[in-house]
Amino acid sequence: MIFAHLPAGYLMVKALTAFRPAPPLKFWLCGLVASVLPDLDILLFHLVGNVPNHRYYPTHWPLFWLGLFVVAAAVLWALGQRRAVAYPAIVLAGVMLHLALDAIAGQIFYLAPFSFEAPLRLVRIPRFSDWWFINYLRHWLFQLEPAICGAAALVFAFSLPKPHRSPAGPRD
16 A cells, blocks of 8 residues: 555544544544555655565564553553553554554565565555556556545544534525
8 A cells, every 4th residue: 555544544433433432533533544644654664775575674564563461551541540551543544554554565574573575465466667656556456545545544534523504594
């Protein structure tokens, strides 16, 4: 995935909060930021450049995020802030969604840092060009990106408040 992580995060938070009262803005922010958070390692990848793929960094390791969640949840629980555990939980959900989307065509090392031997990749994109982006654009998998973005736009549009109309109709 290239540009559908944030719209997918929006759909995730919307689905998780569909049957609850309106969640606070900070809950939404946690979910949305978490859906793109693993890709912050791209900055490090371009600065350091000594690994073959940015998914070798800890921000793309599910066990890293699971460990952070356990620590954050344990601290909040110990402090008596049991309801606040929802925030690290939504961050974990957003990050795991990001990694699941990346695992469709990219490679995710689900056992890292213990093993880099068996990355999960569901679809291998054939190589037509030397530039990976052209290969991705030519593959059917690319169509998932605008589909996710379109679904998020539709959900957002139907979630907007409806204008209030008077039962008597318009006045003359």
